[in-house]
Amino acid sequence: MKIAVVVDSTSYLPEGLKKKYDIRTIPLNVVIGDTAYREDEDIDADAFFEKMNEMADLPGTSQPSIGDYILLLEALRSEGYTDVISVHLSSEISGTYQNAMAAGESVDGIKVHAVDTEIACYVQGFMALYAAQHKDDMPLDGLMDRLEDMKRKKHTNAYFVVDTLTNLQKGGRLSNAQAMLGSLLQVKPILEFQDAKIVPFEKIRTKKKALKRVEELFAKEMEKHKGKPVTAVVIHSNAEEEGRRWMEKLQSEYPDVTFRLSYFGPVIATHLGEGALGLGYTTFEVDTEY
Incomplete structure (x- = not known):
């Protein structure tokens, strides 16, 4: 078993931290006019605020497509990964978690264990960090149970x-x-x-x-x-x-x-x-x- 950890871009974890623990990112999109930008890949926060301040209407946002997620899973499979712990912002404010689940059912040879953190931003990132830091020293089922416990408000x-x-x-x-x-x-x-x-x-x-x-x-x-x-x-x-x-x-x-x-x-x-x-x-x- 070889486990990868994926987090969506709304965790806003520093690149250095993701690199240290080999946490992969699936970007959400912000839509400005007719153009969709992948968060933190095609547009950063500074450029976004400049554009937003020039707009009369609110920008749009969208979750990663199932196709984008499938491409990521296929790439991870080619690296020898058998399982993916996929950590996402609340399913009540985005369809990212649902698309991760759907993509996992579409790719053979790799299993997706998706986590609906029920929260967002760096607080969601805490769960991705915990998963990445314990994926090699804790049984997968036990780690998933710990992540479920972690998202409870008392923690x-x-x-x-x-x-x-x-x-x-x-x-x-x-x-x-x-x-x-x-x-x-x-x-x-x-x-x-x-x-x-x-x-x-x-x-x-x-x-x-x-x-x-x-x-x-x-x-x-x-x-x-x-x-x-x-x-x-x-x-x-x-x-x-x-x-x-x-x-x-x-x-x-x-x-x-x-x-x-x-x-x-x-x-x-x-x-x-x-x-x-x-x-x-x-x-x-x-x-x-x-």
């Missing part, structure tokens, strides 16, 4: 603060009523994943107060996880300086927690908009050095 969680709900509403990731309420109140909503869906957690008047509330939630959860190897990530949407300041503040308050800085790339930023910030973590031990 892995995240909160997001967005400047506006407009992009989420336009993209169909949030209901019209929820978006309208946020707009009328001029709030900075805190969002979370519940049952694999993006839902409002709380609505707060200012971004500063919203971030403070996320810090309070994080503090309560860290109380429960004292002594555990917590790794946390601050994620920003074209707001690196703000994200870095927040990360450094949190790092000073939680010296025993490993913090990383990440970003919302084109596909996720399409729905969250600019200025969004996220804070996520896992209690499972993962190596994020590269």
Whole structure:
């Protein structure tokens, strides 16, 4: 048995980290005008925000085609892989997980073990890292069970603060009523994943107060996880300086927690908009050095 690990591009894991653990990537697409760009291959975050700011309409997004996934599986099979652990963003916001399953049924000689992380971004990437770091020292069935346990909220969680709900509403990731309420109140909503869906957690008047509330939630959860190897990530949407300041503040308050800085790339930023910030973590031990 030879196991490969695949993650979709919305994990936004650093290339150096993916290279270190030989994690392969299947890109999602962002559609600008009549052109589809493969995320982080044909377009990076900086170029995307430049283009988005020039557009009147919201860019589109799409999951990898089954054909693209089949090509990846055939390439992995030719390298001698027999099994693939395929880690994907929530199936409630993208069809990527479903297409991975369908592609796996179309290619002989290699078996796909797909993981619906029920979350997204670097927090999803924690699961790909864990899989890659343990695929050779843990039975496959046991590792898949661990990944299922890892995605439970008591082990892995995240909160997001967005400047506006407009992009989420336009993209169909949030209901019209929820978006309208946020707009009328001029709030900075805190969002979370519940049952694999993006839902409002709380609505707060200012971004500063919203971030403070996320810090309070994080503090309560860290109380429960004292002594555990917590790794946390601050994620920003074209707001690196703000994200870095927040990360450094949190790092000073939680010296025993490993913090990383990440970003919302084109596909996720399409729905969250600019200025969004996220804070996520896992209690499972993962190596994020590269």
